[in-house]
Amino acid sequence: MELDNIIGQSALVSQLKRLILSNKVGHAYAFSGAPGMGKRTIALSFIKDLLCNNPKNDNCTCISCRTFNEGTNPDFYEVVSDKKSIGVDSIRxxxxxxxxxxxxxxxxxxxxxxxxxxxxxxxxxxxxxxEEPPEYVVIILLSVNIEALLPTVQSRIINLRMNPYTKEEMVQIICTMYSVRNEDLEFIINFSRGIPQDAINLIEEGSVRELRSKIFYLLERPSDFEQFENFRKYALDNKEDVHMIFDILLSFYRDCIMLKHGMENRLINLDKKDIIRDVVSHYSSHKLFAKIDRLEKLRNSFRYNINFQLGIDSLFMEIQEV
Ligand SMILES: [Zn+2]
Known part of the structure; x- marks a missing residue:
């Protein structure tokens, strides 16, 4: 079955296979989970198996599978919208x-x-x-936040929730697509916290690792004012990186907490353990939690149109203050 090619999500995949093989597929499902979890990938495999005339076969070449691969299967219909939202016309x-x-x-x-x-x-x-689907109809939704849908809609849909992938599954997914150096792989897997697309973005935008080096340099040397000023200017000129700067900083302070509590094997930035160890000696746990709290609040204020320069200045004060 096509579903056999899915890495991870094993409970969900078994459930889907059982539904198809026992011919008990319902009328409406939602694959839900964070962006980048592979909702579409698993949904398309499910759909292909669902439409296949011999779903037990591997590499099936029935007309349904052939046309599905070509993107011309008339029994598969995807709602497309050229607008930001899906309007009533698309559903009609x-x-x-x-x-x-x-x-x-x-x-x-x-x-x-x-x-x-x-x-x-x-x-x-x-x-x-x-409410009244013809017996042959199956509707599949992909959703990040299913609770945002009308309760009446939710109640008619079986929600299939996708959970983060394990480290081993992430390694398997990444290594089928890229050849990554071992020392980079560790960081990529830890930093992407079980979300394949996040790992892929990290690999394709090598700049993240560069950004992390710069930030860790500053965290280690809070009195290097020249480097601070350079990086502040960089942040002001690269608005799109701000979100990532927060991610990196938060991962650093969370690692500090882990290290303080002897959970060294759970560090996201395991390859930077020595720097974290140096810095952590200056902080109490209480101070670290307070810092994380302030950073999260500050990150949120960027979402609500804070004056950008003011926001960056507050961010840099936060980095500098030990
Ligand atoms: Zn087939």
């Missing part, structure tokens, strides 16, 4: 298609990616199909 188009019976197999599958962006009107419209 879906409903028109629902009226036609499947072509190649016993099911028709409708995929709504980014389902959270459906307008209330669109959701109410979809509700009609969810």
């Amino acid at each position: 188009d879906l409903q028109q298609d629902v009226a036609n019976r499947p072509t190649y197999c016993s099911k028709k599958v409708y995929l709504i990616d980014d389902a959270d962006s459906m307008t209330v009107q669109a959701q109410n419209c979809l509700l009609k199909t969810l």
